[in-house]
Amino acid sequence: MPSSPSSSSSARASRRKPLLIAAAVAAASVALGLASWQATKPAERADRADRGASASQPRSAGSDTHAGLAGLARREAGDKLAVGRADAPVVLIEYSDFKCGYCGKFTRDTEPALIAKYVEEGTLRIEWRNFPIFGAESEAAAKAAWAAGQQDRFREFHAAAYAQGAKEKGFGEARLLELAREAGVPDLERFRQDMAGEGAAAALRKDQEEGYGIGVSSTPSFLVNGRPIAGAQPQAAFAAAIEQAKATAKAAAGAGSGGGTGAGAAR
Numbered sequence: 001m002p003s004s005p006s007s008s009s010s011a012r013a014s015r016r017k018p019l020l021i022a023a024a025v026a027a028a029s030v031a032l033g034l035a036s037w038q039a040t041k042p043a044e045r046a047d048r049a050d051r052g053a054s055a056s057q058p059r060s061a062g063s064d065t066h067a068g069l070a071g072l073a074r075r076e077a078g079d080k081l082a083v084g085r086a087d088a089p090v091v092l093i094e095y096s097d098f099k100c101g102y103c104g105k106f107t108r109d110t111e112p113a114l115i116a117k118y119v120e121e122g123t124l125r126i127e128w129r130n131f132p133i134f135g136a137e138s139e140a141a142a143k144a145a146w147a148a149g150q151q152d153r154f155r156e157f158h159a160a161a162y163a164q165g166a167k168e169k170g171f172g173e174a175r176l177l178e179l180a181r182e183a184g185v186p187d188l189e190r191f192r193q194d195m196a197g198e199g200a201a202a203a204l205r206k207d208q209e210e211g212y213g214i215g216v217s218s219t220p221s222f223l224v225n226g227r228p229i230a231g232a233q234p235q236a237a238f239a240a241a242i243e244q245a246k247a248t249a250k251a252a253a254g255a256g257s258g259g260g261t262g263a264g265a266a267r
Contacts, residue, residue, distance in 0.1 A: 084125030
């Protein structure tokens with residue numbers, strides 16, 4: 001029986017959707033790559049330990065691009081490397097390296113305030129991506145953080161590894177075990193095994209492939225509902241991006257429900 005015009009249109013739309021998302025992410029890789037490059041001046045890039053120090057606001061990549069990047073939010077309820085409601089209207093994705101000084105600065109100076117204000121009220125979800133760019137110790141620390149997360153101690157390990165002066169002590173195996181103890185990881189033998197296992201390596205590859213795929217080239221780099229922010233910007237810059245994303249999500253939810261409050265609407 002021949003298909004109806006409406007079913008044919010629906011099939012064509014279904015085939016187009018993945019292509020549109022792929023095109024948006026490809027366009028975003030250029031925009032975020034440029035933003036990441038701008039985040040670190042040439043002299044600073046020469047000193048890799050300080051990469052990400054000075055960030056300028058990235059250029060707008062357009063609403064389609066942002067929508068494509070917003071789709072990178074995993075929103076998995078049991079995600080060990082995330083905090084906040086899975087259905088929060090705003091998702092901040094953070095690509096960071098434990099040996100990056102400005103990642104530590106963001107973690108100490110900015111992130112706690114964002115969690116206290118926006119995560120606890122249900123507006124914001126933060127998803128961390130391990131994105132080591134400074135060599136073997138960076139990768140080891142990323143795997144250790146993942147391993148700590150398997151025992152529900154990722155945030156504690158994250159805080160300990162980014163504490164003032166922590167990166168100067170290095171991330172050799174003995175130091176990583178010390179950080180795990182500091183983070184309250186209950187089973188250190190399991191932690192050691194998980195850190196060296198294929199699960200940690202696979203999780204790290206997934207995060208790296210995602211970051212490189214959208215053009216991340218310096219740390220820290222962020223997406224706020226798909227809008228890129230490069231570098232450890234002031235708290236006000238993140239607050240403004242979150243408020244804008246919250247308003248946009250609320251408007252979209254209202255339009256989608258005929259003016260009512262949708263499940264993903266901001267409170």
